Amino acid sequence: MGGWNNYIMKNCLRNIYDNPSVGGVFYSANGALTGSARLNAMPNWDWTPVRTNWAGGGVTTCMFAQAMGCEPDMLDGKPWIKKLIHDPAQVQDIGIPDIYDGWPGNVLCSMIEQLSSLSIGELIRCPDIQSPLGIAELMWDDSFYTAFYEYPDAIHSLLNKITQYQIAYIKEFNRLIGSRLNPCGFPCIWAEGEGAMIADDTMSLLSPMMHAEFSVPYINRIADACGPIYYHSCTWNEKYFENIHSIRNVKSYNWNPGDSIDFGIIAREFGGKALITPHLVIDMHREKGALAWGKSFADEFEFFRYLVESTPEDAAIYFWFSNIVQKGDIIERIYDYLHDRGSTPQARGFAV
Numbered sequence: 001m002g003g004w005n006n007y008i009m010k011n012c013l014r015n016i017y018d019n020p021s022v023g024g025v026f027y028s029a030n031g032a033l034t035g036s037a038r039l040n041a042m043p044n045w046d047w048t049p050v051r052t053n054w055a056g057g058g059v060t061t062c063m064f065a066q067a068m069g070c071e072p073d074m075l076d077g078k079p080w081i082k083k084l085i086h087d088p089a090q091v092q093d094i095g096i097p098d099i100y101d102g103w104p105g106n107v108l109c110s111m112i113e114q115l116s117s118l119s120i121g122e123l124i125r126c127p128d129i130q131s132p133l134g135i136a137e138l139m140w141d142d143s144f145y146t147a148f149y150e151y152p153d154a155i156h157s158l159l160n161k162i163t164q165y166q167i168a169y170i171k172e173f174n175r176l177i178g179s180r181l182n183p184c185g186f187p188c189i190w191a192e193g194e195g196a197m198i199a200d201d202t203m204s205l206l207s208p209m210m211h212a213e214f215s216v217p218y219i220n221r222i223a224d225a226c227g228p229i230y231y232h233s234c235t236w237n238e239k240y241f242e243n244i245h246s247i248r249n250v251k252s253y254n255w256n257p258g259d260s261i262d263f264g265i266i267a268r269e270f271g272g273k274a275l276i277t278p279h280l281v282i283d284m285h286r287e288k289g290a291l292a293w294g295k296s297f298a299d300e301f302e303f304f305r306y307l308v309e310s311t312p313e314d315a316a317i318y319f320w321f322s323n324i325v326q327k328g329d330i331i332e333r334i335y336d337y338l339h340d341r342g343s344t345p346q347a348r349g350f351a352v
Helices: 003-018 063-067 088-093 102-115 132-139 144-150 152-180 208-214 216-226 238-245 263-270 300-309 328-343
Strands: 024-028 052-054 072-075 078-081 123-125 196-199 229-232 250-254 316-321
Touching (some): 003 024, 024 328, 088 152, 102 123, 102 152, 123 152, 132 216, 144 152, 152 216, 208 216, 238 263, 300 328
Parallel strands (some): 196 229, 229 250
16 A cells, blocks of 8 residues: 555544544555455455554453452453462462563563564554453352442442553553554454553443443543543443543444444434544344344344435544455445545545
8 A cells, every 4th residue: 555545544433533423434444365366356445555464463351350369360261360369368469560571461572572572563452441340240250240239349449440541551552662552452443552452341341330330440440541542342331331431531332233232323323523433344234232233234234334324424434344255245345335425515535
């Protein structure tokens, strides 16, 4: 992709991050090879200005729990951790680790090594930053959700330690990587500048009241100290909207459209307040949440078209095309649909 096209794409994307209420539809595949020979031959089909590499290779959700003291384990052949907390009294003995200790420390070192081998313009993606509550859940045994009622002080104490550690860690990788950092760990879209992704995947496992007490304040501490944040939670429902609105310094919102309430409801509620950044995967239209919308989607293309057309004109939307690019017929139809809409006011900035 030529330097001039990169410059134009970066400027367009910077504008929608800063002004999400201007509307428009954008998309990235991070240079992925598609199942379409026609698209693969087009240097500009993908709106990603420059590629982003993963920080430290395979970074999983459990690395911070490992650094906090959980012993390594394996799950389905992949690195995982054993539970650490079986008694609330154990929390007082847990210390705040050095940011260069353990698995997360190895990721920092790997990020530094990657800097010397990056091509011109290439970035390094922020590692997977789970919310403090998500990390606490990984550390605690099966009594975790009853402990909210029986030992709330112990949970708050643990969350405070995790949050202090995460703030120090995020500040360090922002300092180390500087202008070569892509702070959006997920979805795999283009972003630049300081900040971090926060995955709040415990949200749907708690009541809104519990989520407001045990998750939102700690995310806000990270957002205030290290933001802006690229906020993700897999499952979104209306009863959590007030909590999501209360999260500060948000640059983008991401959720799993196939596992949440009707996309149009969420897009109308949050569109224009920050960039909305859904991802699209194979068979997402068959997931439980999407089936409950009362629609009938023949394939991923019809599902995608509904997402676009249910987004208000004053809301900018930036898609990440994940493994859907492997389905050549679907990704071609998506591209042609977007290209045909390129002259409409809503579709400012489509690739041509």
